[in-house]
Amino acid sequence: MFSPFSINFESPTQWHGDLPVTSRYTAGIALERFFIALRDEGKILGIRCSRCSKTYVPPTLFCPQCLTELQEFVDVGLHGEIYTYTISYRNLDGSLSNAPQVIAFIKIADGGIIHKIEGIPPHQVFIGMKVAAVLKPTAERSGSILDICAFKPFG
Amino acid sequence: MEREVAIVGVGWEGFQPTTPHYSYKELIYQAAQKAYHNANVDPRKDIQSFVTVAEDFIEGTSIFDEYTPDQLGAVLKPMHTITGDGLHGLITAYLMIRSGICKIAAVEAHSKASNIKTLSQITHYALDPMLNRPFEFHPDFIAGLEMARFLHEAHITPEDCALVVQKNRRNALENPSAPYGFDYRLEEIQDCQPVAYPLLESHIAQPADGAIVVVLASREIAESLTVEPIWILGVGWCNDMYNLEYRDWGHLPYVTKAAQMAYHQAQIQTPSKKIDFAEVDDLYAYRELMSLVALGLISKHELPDALKMGKFHSTGQLPINLSGGSLGMGNLLEANGLAKLVEAVLQLRGQAGKRQLSFPHIGLVQSWRGIPTSSAAVVILASS
Ligand SMILES: [Zn+2]
Numbered sequence: 349m350f351s352p353f354s355i356n357f358e359s360p361t362q363w364h365g366d367l368p369v370t371s372r373y374t375a376g377i378a379l380e381r382f383f384i385a386l387r388d389e390g391k392i393l394g395i396r397c398s399r400c401s402k403t404y405v406p407p408t409l410f411c412p413q414c415l416t417e418l419q420e421f422v423d424v425g426l427h428g429e430i431y432t433y434t435i436s437y438r439n440l441d442g443s444l445s446n447a448p449q450v451i452a453f454i455k456i457a458d459g460g461i462i463h464k465i466e467g468i469p470p471h472q473v474f475i476g477m478k479v480a481a482v483l484k485p486t487a488e489r490s491g492s493i494l495d496i497c498a499f500k501p502f503g
Numbered sequence: 504m505e506r507e508v509a510i511v512g513v514g515w516e517g518f519q520p521t522t523p524h525y526s527y528k529e530l531i532y533q534a535a536q537k538a539y540h541n542a543n544v545d546p547r548k549d550i551q552s553f554v555t556v557a558e559d560f561i562e563g564t565s566i567f568d569e570y571t572p573d574q575l576g577a578v579l580k581p582m583h584t585i586t587g588d589g590l591h592g593l594i595t596a597y598l599m600i601r602s603g604i605c606k607i608a609a610v611e612a613h614s615k616a617s618n619i620k621t622l623s624q625i626t627h628y629a630l631d632p633m634l635n636r637p638f639e640f641h642p643d644f645i646a647g648l649e650m651a652r653f654l655h656e657a658h659i660t661p662e663d664c665a666l667v668v669q670k671n672r673r674n675a676l677e678n679p680s681a682p683y684g685f686d687y688r689l690e691e692i693q694d695c696q697p698v699a700y701p702l703l704e705s706h707i708a709q710p711a712d713g714a715i716v717v718v719l720a721s722r723e724i725a726e727s728l729t730v731e732p733i734w735i736l737g738v739g740w741c742n743d744m745y746n747l748e749y750r751d752w753g754h755l756p757y758v759t760k761a762a763q764m765a766y767h768q769a770q771i772q773t774p775s776k777k778i779d780f781a782e783v784d785d786l787y788a789y790r791e792l793m794s795l796v797a798l799g800l801i802s803k804h805e806l807p808d809a810l811k812m813g814k815f816h817s818t819g820q821l822p823i824n825l826s827g828g829s830l831g832m833g834n835l836l837e838a839n840g841l842a843k844l845v846e847a848v849l850q851l852r853g854q855a856g857k858r859q860l861s862f863p864h865i866g867l868v869q870s871w872r873g874i875p876t877s878s879a880a881v882v883i884l885a886s887s
Contacts, residue, residue, distance in 0.1 A: 379633060432649070434702070437699070438699070440623060442623050453652075462635055475651070492637060493634055
C-alpha cells in the first residue's frame, strides 16, 4: 500500500525532456504545380474531376470521391468568397497576441484556401464577403502559401 | 436487438487538473485494478486480449505502445495500441469478441495532460505542413472557423453555446469525478476572453488527467459474472477528408455516418424517440450542438427552442452530458470517449448517484478526437 502523502515535495519527482523534430515534406505532383504556378505566374490552380463535376482547390492528384487520377489543372482566378472566418487572439504558444488576426476559409470553386484577411477592420468582415488574393511582388515569391500576403475585400 | 457483447467492468482514476503524485503508469494501474475488481475478473488468468489508445507526441515518448502491457496485466498476452479515441479502442475489443478471437477483453485510455508543456504546438504539428502550418496560427482557429459557420447556418447564437457551458458545468457539480463543476451565471460565461471569435475561453474544455479501463465480455461470460451486463447494441465509426480546404464547415457528416452505422446495427429507426440520454462530444460548447444535429437527435431548426426550453438538461426530455461532459470532467485527450462511456454504464446500471435518471434503457455515447481531426465514433448501450 502506498500513499501520495508520503512524497517529499523537495525530492526530484519530475524530469523535463524535449526532442528536436525536423522533417522534409514532399509537396507531390499536384501541390508542386500549385506552388510553382503561384510563384512564377501569380495564379491559383485547381484541378477538375469531370466525373464528379468538381474543381478541387488546392489541386490533388486524385479525386477523393471517385479516386480517378486527375490531370486537368485549371486557373481558378484570385477571387473567392469568405465561407467562414474567425478572429484569433492567441499566438501559437497560447499567449495573448497584440494584434488580433482575422483568419478565413475563402471558398474558391469546390475547395478554397485558409488565409489571413486584411485591409478591413475585423468587425466589418462577414460570411459571404467577396475577397481577392494580394500577392507578394514576383521577386519575393518563393513557392509557398505565404506568396499570398493576405486576402482583401474587393468590389 | 443483438446482445452478444457486454461491458462487465469499469474503473477510472481521476479526473483532476493535475496528478503530480502519480506517473501515467500508476494512474493506469489504479484504473485497471478498479475495473478488474468491478468485473470480478483476474486479469492474469481471465482477460484474453488488451487494447490501448495513445498518441506518441501527446505521451512524449516514441513507440509508446511498448509502454502499455505491465500496468494492465497484459505482459506476454495479446495486446496492441491504436491511435484513436478510447471509443475506437472499445470498438476494436468489441470486434475481437464478436469475431470469436477472445471472450473477454480490456480497453484502456488515459490522459496525463498536465505533463504536456506544448499541447498547442503538438496540435499545430498535425496540420498540413505546406498549406496551413506556415502561418503559425494558434490551432483553435479551426474551432473558431467551424463554430462561426455552424452558428451562421443553424441560426444559433454564442448565448446558446453559453447555455451548453452552463448546463454541463452545473451537471459536473453532481459528478464526484468531475473537477470542473461550477454554477456560472450566463453573463460570466459570455464575458470571458475571446480565443478565436466567436469562440470564447469559457467554451473550451480545460485539460484534465485521468485513466479509464473497461472490461468487455461475450454473452456467455457476461451472463456468468456477478455484475449486471450493459449490452453493446451498436457501434459505428467514420472519418472525413482531413484537408481543411475540402471540409464541410457547417456540418459533421462523419458523425452522421458513424451514428447511422450504429443505429442500423441496433435497429433504431427514430433515434430521438429511442435514446433516453446521450453523452456527446463537447470539447468546445458549440460541438455539443453540432453533434446533436449530426446524430439525428434534433433538427437544426428545432435546436434554438429546445435549448431555451431546457430539453437537454438533467430533468429535460433528452438529458445530454449528465456527467458534465468534457466541459465538466475536463479534456481527457484520447480518454474522452471512455469517460463518457463510464457515465452511460453507470446510468444504465442505476449507479450514477445524485445525477441518476429514473430507469434509462438506452444510452448513446459519441466522441471526436479534437481539432484538427474529422474522426468520430459512436456506441449505443442498453441495460439488461
Ligand atoms: Zn471524382
